[in-house]
Amino acid sequence: MIWKADIANVLKAYDPSVTQEQIDNLYDTMYTQWSQLCDQLADTELKAFRTKYGQEPGYMETVSIRQMGALRAKNQIYGAYLEGMNQEIAQRQIEEDEWDEEQYRLEQEARKLEKSKKVLMRPNGWKEDRDKIVVGELTEYYRESLWPDGSLLFDEFLEALLERIQFLNEPLPETQKDPEWLWITQQVNQAVKEEMPKIEALVKELAPLNEARLLDVETRLDFLWNKVLLSNALPNPKYPEIPGDNKLL
Structure with a gap:
């Protein structure tokens, strides 16, 4: 039985x-x-x-x-x-x-990103830290941080990107007009250029839904944040001495 x-x-x-x-x-x-x-x-x-x-x-x-x-x-x-x-x-x-293992990887990436942000935002840190800044690094963080649970890394990427754009719009100190700093700036600009069309397309897609009040709270916050990001990504004519295309878009 x-x-x-x-x-x-x-x-x-x-x-x-x-x-x-x-x-x-x-x-x-x-x-x-x-x-x-x-x-x-x-x-x-x-x-x-x-x-x-x-x-x-x-x-x-x-x-x-x-x-x-x-x-x-x-x-x-x-x-x-x-x-x-x-x-x-x-x-x-x-x-x-x-x-x-994934949580550990995310924590490691978050710490690495935080360090990269500090490197990017430190005016006198470009020369000694150039080897630590990988071309397209921010782009990689963007691609790797699209997680369904809200994605800490995606928010971190946007924050770093926004700070970087604002930093580029500041006057360029004479002490930083060296070839290495300019080369790094050019690479960061290129990474920004690659991601902006994606963000712009997302904003364009969500705009009608936002006007019709059809977005949930989380999606609407992402939409508004992306709009802020785009509003700061204006053409940057201040630095003609930067080789190549120095515009953010």
Whole structure:
């Protein structure tokens, strides 16, 4: 016999939040499967008995065969469900480990981005930190930070980008008019140029929905933030000495 108490103990050990309704539903399912498998196994054993001895089994033999079939059926049913639960537990553990690794990676990226922002915003830090600034670094942060949970990195990228644009619109100190600083500025401008069309397209797409008040709060905040970003990304005619295209758009 399949006992509901056994099922309840297994389920509660597997998931303490399990409800009585879930226990009842699983019990009904397992009991039905057990009954069918019990009959199937018993019939198989009875046929084997007839083949081996050339006669019908007696009453006690039949009872014994059916009890054996019921026990085997119970073991198979319990075994299958326990194996399934163990596989799910193992999968959950794998997912938790992957989540932990991803959280660690995100924290590392956030720290790296914070350091990069400080490097970008430090007027006298360009020369000694040039090797730490990868061409298109901000672009990579933008691409890697599109997460469905709200994306800390995406906000960090926009903040850094906005600060960078405002910084470029400040007068250029004489002490920073050296080839290395100008080269870095050109690379950052290029990274900005690559991402601005994407942000502009997103703003254009969401503008009608915003006017019709069809955006949820989070999407509307993103929309308004992108508008602010675009409003600061104006052509920058101040630095003709920067080689190449020195405009932000």
